[in-house]
Amino acid sequence: MTILEAKNVSKVYGTRRGIEHKAIDNISLSVTKGEFVGVMGPSGSGKTTLLNVLSTIDRISAGTIEINNQDIAKLSKEKLAKFRRKQLGFIFQDFNLLDTLTIAENIMLPLTLDGWKVKDMEQRLAKVSKQLEIDTILRRRSFEVSGGQMQRAAIARAIIHDPSIIFADEPTGNLDSKASKQVMEALSHLNKEKEATTLMVTHDPFAASFCERIVFIKDGKLFNQLDKGDSRQAFFQEILNVQSMLGGDTDDLQTVRL
Amino acid sequence: MTFRQFAFNNVKRNARQYMSYFFSCMFSVAVFFIYAVIMYHHEIDGHEFRANVQRGIMAVEMIIFAFSFLFVLYSTGAFIRSRKKEYGLLMTLGISKRQLNWLLILENTIIGVISIAAGVLVGILFSNIFIMVFSQILGIEGTLGFYIAPKAVLLTVVSYFIMFELNSLLVVWILRTNSIIDLFRGAKAPKQVPRFSWVLSIIGAGLVLSAYYLAATADLITIFNRMFIILLLIIPGTYLLYTQFSIALISIIKNRKKLYFHKTNLLTISELHYKLKDNARLLFFVTILSAVSFTASGVLYGAYESAQNEANAYIPHDLSLLTDGEGNITGMDQEISNIITSLEKENVDFSVIDTTGIKADIVDSEEEESVDLWAYSDYAEFARLNHSSIHPLQNDNQAFVLLPYLLTNIERAIPETLTIRTGDHEETLQPVPIEAVMNTNVRTRYTIIVADTIYQQFTNAADKHELYRYSAFSISNWPQHTELVKEITDEIDDNIILSTDSKADFYLALKTTLSYTLFFGLFISVLFFLAAGSILYFKMYQGLDKDIEQYKSLYRIGLTLKEMKQIATKQIAFLFFIPFGLAVLHASFAFRALQNMLASSIILPSITLISGYLVIYSIYFFFIRSLYIAKLKKVM
Numbered sequence: 001m002t003i004l005e006a007k008n009v010s011k012v013y014g015t016r017r018g019i020e021h022k023a024i025d026n027i028s029l030s031v032t033k034g035e036f037v038g039v040m041g042p043s044g045s046g047k048t049t050l051l052n053v054l055s056t057i058d059r060i061s062a063g064t065i066e067i068n069n070q071d072i073a074k075l076s077k078e079k080l081a082k083f084r085r086k087q088l089g090f091i092f093q094d095f096n097l098l099d100t101l102t103i104a105e106n107i108m109l110p111l112t113l114d115g116w117k118v119k120d121m122e123q124r125l126a127k128v129s130k131q132l133e134i135d136t137i138l139r140r141r142s143f144e145v146s147g148g149q150m151q152r153a154a155i156a157r158a159i160i161h162d163p164s165i166i167f168a169d170e171p172t173g174n175l176d177s178k179a180s181k182q183v184m185e186a187l188s189h190l191n192k193e194k195e196a197t198t199l200m201v202t203h204d205p206f207a208a209s210f211c212e213r214i215v216f217i218k219d220g221k222l223f224n225q226l227d228k229g230d231s232r233q234a235f236f237q238e239i240l241n242v243q244s245m246l247g248g249d250t251d252d253l254q255t256v257r258l
Numbered sequence: 259m260t261f262r263q264f265a266f267n268n269v270k271r272n273a274r275q276y277m278s279y280f281f282s283c284m285f286s287v288a289v290f291f292i293y294a295v296i297m298y299h300h301e302i303d304g305h306e307f308r309a310n311v312q313r314g315i316m317a318v319e320m321i322i323f324a325f326s327f328l329f330v331l332y333s334t335g336a337f338i339r340s341r342k343k344e345y346g347l348l349m350t351l352g353i354s355k356r357q358l359n360w361l362l363i364l365e366n367t368i369i370g371v372i373s374i375a376a377g378v379l380v381g382i383l384f385s386n387i388f389i390m391v392f393s394q395i396l397g398i399e400g401t402l403g404f405y406i407a408p409k410a411v412l413l414t415v416v417s418y419f420i421m422f423e424l425n426s427l428l429v430v431w432i433l434r435t436n437s438i439i440d441l442f443r444g445a446k447a448p449k450q451v452p453r454f455s456w457v458l459s460i461i462g463a464g465l466v467l468s469a470y471y472l473a474a475t476a477d478l479i480t481i482f483n484r485m486f487i488i489l490l491l492i493i494p495g496t497y498l499l500y501t502q503f504s505i506a507l508i509s510i511i512k513n514r515k516k517l518y519f520h521k522t523n524l525l526t527i528s529e530l531h532y533k534l535k536d537n538a539r540l541l542f543f544v545t546i547l548s549a550v551s552f553t554a555s556g557v558l559y560g561a562y563e564s565a566q567n568e569a570n571a572y573i574p575h576d577l578s579l580l581t582d583g584e585g586n587i588t589g590m591d592q593e594i595s596n597i598i599t600s601l602e603k604e605n606v607d608f609s610v611i612d613t614t615g616i617k618a619d620i621v622d623s624e625e626e627e628s629v630d631l632w633a634y635s636d637y638a639e640f641a642r643l644n645h646s647s648i649h650p651l652q653n654d655n656q657a658f659v660l661l662p663y664l665l666t667n668i669e670r671a672i673p674e675t676l677t678i679r680t681g682d683h684e685e686t687l688q689p690v691p692i693e694a695v696m697n698t699n700v701r702t703r704y705t706i707i708v709a710d711t712i713y714q715q716f717t718n719a720a721d722k723h724e725l726y727r728y729s730a731f732s733i734s735n736w737p738q739h740t741e742l743v744k745e746i747t748d749e750i751d752d753n754i755i756l757s758t759d760s761k762a763d764f765y766l767a768l769k770t771t772l773s774y775t776l777f778f779g780l781f782i783s784v785l786f787f788l789a790a791g792s793i794l795y796f797k798m799y800q801g802l803d804k805d806i807e808q809y810k811s812l813y814r815i816g817l818t819l820k821e822m823k824q825i826a827t828k829q830i831a832f833l834f835f836i837p838f839g840l841a842v843l844h845a846s847f848a849f850r851a852l853q854n855m856l857a858s859s860i861i862l863p864s865i866t867l868i869s870g871y872l873v874i875y876s877i878y879f880f881f882i883r884s885l886y887i888a889k890l891k892k893v894m
């Protein structure tokens with residue numbers, strides 16, 4: 001069953017001086033239920049832009065995107081927001097946990113906004129926090145736990161409402177290798193055990209090696225696709241090969257604003 | 259790029275952040291300048307009020323200046339704090355401490371110079387209107403001309419420039435010890451969970467409640483002693499209410515899961531939890547400032563508005579003439595007919611009574627005191643003229659002693675018996691005090707009403723020179739004819755008429771005195787109030803960027819714009835109207851206590867005034883809210 005179907009999607013950014021920049025150029029992509037798809041590419045190739053348009057955060061300039069057979073271009077902003085909180089799950093590089101809430105409150109937030117009963121919310125919370133092994137830190141604040149724990153809390157928030165698809169943008173970008181491994185194992189586990197459909201953007205080959213399929217993009221265009229074979233080790237090697245073929249920076253430079 | 263250009267660009271780039279800071283500075287410069295213009299106005303300089311008024315203006319100037327200093331210092335501090343990360347970055351990039359200090363001073367100087375220039379310009383625009391209002395209030399004939407003394411410009415520019423520079427130095431001094439790492443941390447120090455203590459919360463509530471109790475039960479005598487105690491209770495009490503009690507209250511709400519986890523409440527309440535704690539001192543400050551300005555302006559305005567009632571209380575007859583002696587009594591005919599002509603010419607409805615009284619001496623009095631005697635039937639006429647109730651005399655031996663308004667409140671020893679004599683007639687009477695129904699004759703000890711038969715006996719015995727003639731006018735709707743009455747009383751010949759009393763004169767005199775106080779008092783109050791609003795506004799503006807970040811991530815996980823608006827509106831409304839509400843409550847109890855000092859109710863004037871403040875405050879609120887909403891829309 002197809003969860004996400006993108007056809008000939010383009011995204012043009014208009015700059016202030018009127019110069020147009022095509023960040024996404026005619027990309028088609030489809031994700032079926034239970035898939036774990038990775039998107040890779042050099043810095044500035046349009047990965048984040050692609051994820052944003054697919055996840056309805058940003059509008060596309062051309063093409064169509066359907067999620068669960070719903071053409072998202074037809075929804076108003078207000079409806080889109082409600083659509084996101086019911087159907088989609090989000091994981092970000094900087095975790096995006098609110099520091100005024102406890103970990104538990106952060107995780108329950110999507111359900112709260114949807115008007116769930118306190119009892120039902122707590123049941124769900126108990127389940128997902130156990131799955132992600134964060135049930136001991138639920139009462140703490142986000143700044144009182146480690147990066148890996150924060151990201152797992154963010155994953156818990158992304159899945160608590162059983163979304164149709166999870167979007168992850170550089171989920172390991174701010175984590176050390178040990179925490180990266182924990183987080184990727186958690187995502188992979190969710191994908192295998194619960195058939196959680198996931199689309200993840202990353203520039204980290206190690207993280208990407210947990211996916212089943214990887215889509216490479218360069219300058220906003222599709223460049224290549226890789227499917228995972230039997231061994232993760234071999235898959236990892238293949239990823240590195242394609243990356244060196246792609247060239248360019250593999251690391252996202254932190255831009256500095258004065 | 260030279261260093262100066264860099265500083266200039268820095269201001270330009272941070273324009274939005276600087277905006278609120280700039281407007282507040284400009285406002286205070288403009289106000290200061292307008293007052294300076296009035297102070298140095300050549301026509302005021304030469305006016306007879308000069309010394310008095312100038313001292314008043316000088317005091318206001320000093321208050322504005324002291325306040326501006328604190329305000330600018332606070333604003334600069336908050337502004338610098340929000341940009342600590344930027345300074346940290348500059349320092350890692352190799353900017354030296356000296357250069358950073360220079361940058362700060364230059365930046366502040368640029369802002370200072372611009373707000374001084376803008377403030378003076380705005381001041382020039384508005385000073386004309388201000389001068390007109392001012393001359394109206396002081397009753398200066400014609401208005402003062404439009405004139406801006408160079409001295410006023412000089413004073414404003416020099417004193418504010420010094421202030422901005424002093425401020426920069428202070429801020430540099432505060433920053434001096436911070437290492438790079440501290441500067442970085444300053445930008446995103448994690449928020450600690452707000453703490454509170456139950457004991458302190460209860461003490462806070464207890465202090466405020468006991469202050470309210472003392473205020474509510476105070477009377478004319480006790481209020482003077484209690485005033486200080488009330489202040490001593492209410493200030494720390496309010497402080498604890500914000501720092502402890504409010505946090506305790508939110509914690510209680512948080513434990514009520516059904517409420518707390520209901521839709522956007524989770525976001526609203528948890529944010530408020532931190533915002534209340536972060537802004538507790540600020541909200542406390544705003545509350546006290548507003549309460550003081552409400553109370554001060556309410557009482558002044560109340561007194562001003564009640565001048566009419568005070569006049570009614572002190573002067574029973576709208577207009578009265580009193581004279582004695584044979585020649586004057588005949589001469590009074592002319593004066594009365596003059597008054598009647600004037601009133602008729604202006605089509606004013608009136609009625610008039612004309613009576614005679616007798617001067618009698620108090621027997622056995624050491625200071626040769628005398629009384630004025632009037633017949634009971636005349637007393638009834640007096641009372642009827644001003645719609646007072648008429649008391650009956652029990653017997654012929656009784657006499658009413660008319661006590662003026664103020665004295666009825668304070669017990670004045672009235673002797674058991676009173677023996678009075680005119681010519682060869684002497685009577686011993688039992689005095690009974692009642693409230694005055696006629697204007698007081700200040701030349702005698704008592705004004706006495708006796709039974710008509712007794713009065714007749716005194717008349718027979720009295721010499722022609724020992725007679726009084728009293729004529730009272732009832733002027734319908736007198737407050738509308740105060741100017742006319744004043745003209746009339748100015749025309750009266752003092753050689754013929756012993757004393758002329760009118761409500762209009764009393765009323766006008768009271769109003770002029772109060773109008774000075776009211777003008778300065780209201781001005782400072784409004785200033786305090788606006789400053790309180792500006793501080794809130796400034797704080798909101800500072801936090802805007804951080805909030806926007808938060809809404810951005812919430813938008814991504816599916817918070818709708820409608821919900822964002824709801825949350826933002828609720829939060830801003832709480833931060834704005836909690837201090838307002840508490841200040842109104844404080845002020846109401848203050849009004850309750852101060853009411854004792856005035857004859858007429860100040861409820862209506864204070865409600866009017868607070869409604870006025872509420873309007874200004876709501877404008878502030880909607881302004882900030884629309885700013886927020888506009889920003890929120892950009893997130894999407």
Ligand SMILES: Nc1ncnc2c1ncn2[C@@H]1O[C@H](COP(=O)(O)OP(=O)(O)O)[C@@H](O)[C@H]1O
Pocket residue numbers: 013014015021023041042043044045046047048049050252
């Ligand atoms: N809001 C924007 N406005 C204009 N150009 C943008 C915007 N966001 C991204 N871009 C440009 O689009 C291209 C792709 O950016 P992005 O999707 O962030 O790349 P990646 O995530 O792969 O590093 C870049 O050249 C970037 O400069």
Ligand SMILES: [Mg+2]
Pocket residue numbers: 047048049252
């Ligand atoms: Mg990116």
